[in-house]
Amino acid sequence: MGSGFSHGKINPETGLNTRLEDFVKSLSKCIDRALGQSPDHPNSDPVDLVLFGGDAFPDATPPPFVQDAFANQFRRLADANIPTILLVGNHDLHSQSNGGASLCIYRTLAVPGFIVGDQLNTHRITTPNGDIQVITLPWLTRSTLLTRKETEGLSLAEVNQLLIERLQPVIEGEIRRRDPEIPTVLLAHLMADRANFGAERLLAVGKGFTIPSSMLIRPEFDYVALGHVHKHQNLNPSNNPPVIYPGSIERVDFSEEKEDKGYVLVKVEKSKVEWEFCPLLVRHFRTIEIDVSQQDDPQQAILAAIAKHNIKGAVVRLIYKLTSGQLDSIDTNSLHEALKEAHSHTVRPELISQLARPRLPELGLGGSLDPIEALSTYLNNREDLKEISADMIEAAQTLLDTKLPLI
Ligand SMILES: [Mn+2]
Numbered sequence: 001m002g003s004g005f006s007h008g009k010i011n012p013e014t015g016l017n018t019r020l021e022d023f024v025k026s027l028s029k030c031i032d033r034a035l036g037q038s039p040d041h042p043n044s045d046p047v048d049l050v051l052f053g054g055d056a057f058p059d060a061t062p063p064p065f066v067q068d069a070f071a072n073q074f075r076r077l078a079d080a081n082i083p084t085i086l087l088v089g090n091h092d093l094h095s096q097s098n099g100g101a102s103l104c105i106y107r108t109l110a111v112p113g114f115i116v117g118d119q120l121n122t123h124r125i126t127t128p129n130g131d132i133q134v135i136t137l138p139w140l141t142r143s144t145l146l147t148r149k150e151t152e153g154l155s156l157a158e159v160n161q162l163l164i165e166r167l168q169p170v171i172e173g174e175i176r177r178r179d180p181e182i183p184t185v186l187l188a189h190l191m192a193d194r195a196n197f198g199a200e201r202l203l204a205v206g207k208g209f210t211i212p213s214s215m216l217i218r219p220e221f222d223y224v225a226l227g228h229v230h231k232h233q234n235l236n237p238s239n240n241p242p243v244i245y246p247g248s249i250e251r252v253d254f255s256e257e258k259e260d261k262g263y264v265l266v267k268v269e270k271s272k273v274e275w276e277f278c279p280l281l282v283r284h285f286r287t288i289e290i291d292v293s294q295q296d297d298p299q300q301a302i303l304a305a306i307a308k309h310n311i312k313g314a315v316v317r318l319i320y321k322l323t324s325g326q327l328d329s330i331d332t333n334s335l336h337e338a339l340k341e342a343h344s345h346t347v348r349p350e351l352i353s354q355l356a357r358p359r360l361p362e363l364g365l366g367g368s369l370d371p372i373e374a375l376s377t378y379l380n381n382r383e384d385l386k387e388i389s390a391d392m393i394e395a396a397q398t399l400l401d402t403k404l405p406l407i
Pocket residue numbers: 054055089090091189200227228229
């Protein structure tokens with residue numbers, strides 16, 4: 001919650017970004033179902049336990065009105081005495097401190113029945129329909145299981161390998177400690193090697209470790225509940241146990257345009273599990289892409305392309321490719337007019353001639369040009385950027401010198 005605001009607009013009645021309202025609506029539908037109050041499922045009983053797989057907000061310090069919108073939904077579970085586990089994902093972690101900064105407040109306030117999963121641990125939970133144990137595995141950082149000294153001089157891949165070697169016996173320990181008489185669920189926030197992923201690849205680039213699916217597919221687990229990847233999927237073809245990413249409850253950006261969104265309802269018995277993906281009606285994202293460079297009437301061609309799509313209430317992006325000679329025949333106002341039924345829209349013209357700009361021979365192929373040298377060469381060929389070229393070099397140098405926090 002709190003992401004993708006650029007795809008929304010301010011609702012004049014509430015003062016809130018419509019994308020926050022979309023997320024709240026989706027979350028409230030999940031909670032309705034958990035409480036047995038979903039109008040779409042009138043005969044559905046309340047659930048015994050809610051598992052949240054992590055990444056509540058884009059970062060660990062959400063603005064109070066976003067934190068509040070999330071809390072308002074989850075407190076409905078506390079009011080109904082439904083035990084809830086909030087697992088800590090990478091976006092819930094603060095790079096400067098330990099623990100899930102945005103979720104730990106629930107533990108601090110001792111919200112009844114709420115568990116914050118910020119450590120690898122086993123929780124035994126009593127429900128009206130019997131006991132269950134949940135092993136929580138929050139997002140791992142290199143400092144979780146390794147010391148700085150151990151990882152000194154190692155590549156990211158080597159650190160990943162070392163981390164997996166450390167994780168294996170720790171998970172083994174939790175498995176041995178478990179009560180074999182009651183069902184066991186692993187609740188983990190991680191990137192698994194078999195996962196197909198979308199936006200989160202960009203959201204967490206270079207920061208993540210990948211866990212082999214073989215570590216998750218264990219007969220001791222009755223169900224494996226995963227967070228992190230936004231696309232719903234089952235990583236275990238044999239479904240024994242199911243290893244499920246339910247995915248996000250809303251589309252975060254255009255990379256999720258074609259994904260179905262929803263939540264997962266699970267019925268767990270010892271060695272017997274049934275799960276169901278329950279789709280949510282979420283806002284559509286639509287990309288309208290057209291190359292009009294060969295068209296005699298590019299404006300008409302673009303309008304025809306728009307008319308072919310159902311854009312009502314959707315987040316729309318229009319991308320059209322044209323030649324510089326066609327620029328004058330485009331009436332941007334009428335394109336905006338044609339898109340006004342969309343919830344929000346962006347229009348991006350792309351010049352074909354610009355795309356085909358000849359490559360600079362100095363930049364060559366396969367060379368090992370230093371980034372600053374490459375930028376200088378580029379700027380030397382851009383008369384139009386001359387005035388700001390010195391500033392750009394300086395800014396680039398600052399970026400290169402900045403040490404990114406490793407979390
Ligand atoms: Mn994540």
